[in-house]
Amino acid sequence: MQPISSLSDGRRRFRIPYEAELNTSQLEAVTTTEGPLLVIAGAGSGKTRTLTYRVARLVEMGVSPAQILLLTFTRKAAQQMLQRASSLLDSRCEKVAGGTFHSFANTMLRRYASQLELDPGFSILDRVDAEALINLLRKEIAARVGQRSFPRKGTIAAIFSRSINKIIPLEDVVYDDYPHLIDSVEALNDIFLAYRKHKRQHNFLDFDDLLVFLRQLLTTRPDVRQRISSAYQYVMVDEYQDTNKIQADILYRLVGEHRNIMVVGDDSQSIYAFRGANFKNIMQFPQAFPGTRIITLEENYRSVQPILDLTNVMIEQAREKYSKKLFTRRPGLAKPVLVEASDENSQSLFVVDRIKQLQRQGVALDQIAVLFRASFHSFDLEIELNREEIPFIKVGGFKFVESAHIKDVLAHLRVIANCEDRISWYRILLLIEKIGPSSAQKIYEAVRRQACGYTGLLTVDTKIVRAPGIKRLQELFAGIDAQPLSLAATGQAVVKYYLPILKDTYDDHPKRAKDLEQLVAIMERYRDLDHFLTDMALEPPNTSIGDTLAVDAAGQQRLVLSTVHSAKGLEWHSVFIIWALDGRFPSPHALYKEAEIEEELRLMYVAATRARENLTFIYPDGVYDRSLGVLLNRPSRFIDMIPESILQKQTAGYWE
């Protein structure tokens, strides 16, 4: 490559003063641009900074931005890094290819679809869609096999996904993780085959397929692989500890031509094993790429010493990890605190009270976060925050695009985009009175026979079923077909059609109607339908304000409530970790499996390392867990035995 010669010229001048703005290790990572590079980056050690500067450095060296690929965990993370790189250097950095593995796969597959005999107009199935399809096939096959009881659709989908992502046979997944379903292995295999076939026939790809097909493309088509590989001369991967085996495979093939690959991660922060991620990827990287240079970032710039003292002790409990010891030069006064509350509500009141106190001390509301293991853990707190009129935004957990009313509207748009989308046809037809599964099937088949896209519905003889309601749907489609509408106008038309159904179906329809307005607002930003639908599947909005979809978090300063998973990579001045109760965090599901307990520990570690100045754990004492049949009354085992010299204990009371 041409840049190499200019790089070896030590006198080359750069606009950005890298030496002054980065520490030794960071600088080494930024300036090592050729060959395989593994960066083990402890929490708060400037991982994002390093990646950002490295992008700028490559661009400054004269590498074309389009030849740089930055794979991150969310698209937002990629965008932010590229924006920062742009403000360091110039707008060229915005042209760097960035996104998630899934979005990258989506782009490549649409471009090279023909090589895999795939229709480039494929629809992406999200989890709900995939489960709906599995349910359809489940019923057919369960009837044939004649089994009485059968796992639920969600369980089946989870088994399939696990088998794919970990690249292990389906029966092994059942033996290891679902031993009570051993009798159903054969039927599950049948459903799996039927599922795969159906996806093929109807132009569906689920999340896992995106990765699987991309790997297949790179494996079976050496010419394509070479083209893609040479198109992206420099590849960087963030959060490498949370990639799975397929992703590692993809990467291996992707950079085969030049081996200019940098991965960044922290094995101690691997928290996506449930999704097939394997933190061993990061351990095995040097074997996959002989000659790998390894750089460790150990200086923490985020947290004050007392917080680091705690998190270092905490992660000591992990059995398997790269050894590293984080240090900081930021002294601090306040020790992290563990608070015992008498019950859930007193936990909420304590947190609210403390937040008001912090505000009085001048801490901005958006510099405070409340973190929790599971989304529902914050319900009671949300009520109290509303009562006190403290504005907050909630991140993670409940997903709007998976809620029924949003799904309903999207389904109408999806049949317009891909008329083979049987799942969406069924969904919209079943909304109409007097139409059940069998009528839906008849209509769907009739539409398909017309072979003219969604407008096939207009010419179908709807007398095949007795359902007058179908006429309204025909009118809707006729109207959309008649004139070229903007995407948002199309969405508006669908919403107008759907509102009466919404009112009949849900008591809380006003709130849901607001969500639909927000959905239309999102559509305004898009020009084409396919692009919009793809984004809704791959990067659905996951923030909410007061139970409704929040499009722009801009404006008012807000407290952040977040699941720990969604807090990855972020930081705040003050952090509260609620429900730090043994049996809630770690989650009750993880209690009997050592590997899962380890993951819960890492999750707690991720949560605690988000804090810059203040860290507070709080738990309600004496909560009865029905499924376990025990009274939960100990703090999380991950912090229970930490001495008072590191973690200060106190009890919550109104007088606080």
Place this chain on the structure above:
DNA sequence: TCACGGAATATTTTT
């Protein structure tokens, strides 16, 4: 064939 109501059941985290 559809709609509805009572019973069973699994229950987190997300691309």
Place this chain on the structure above:
DNA sequence: TATTCCGTGA
């Protein structure tokens, strides 16, 4: 505590 499943009656 929802959600999903399944049987019954129209």
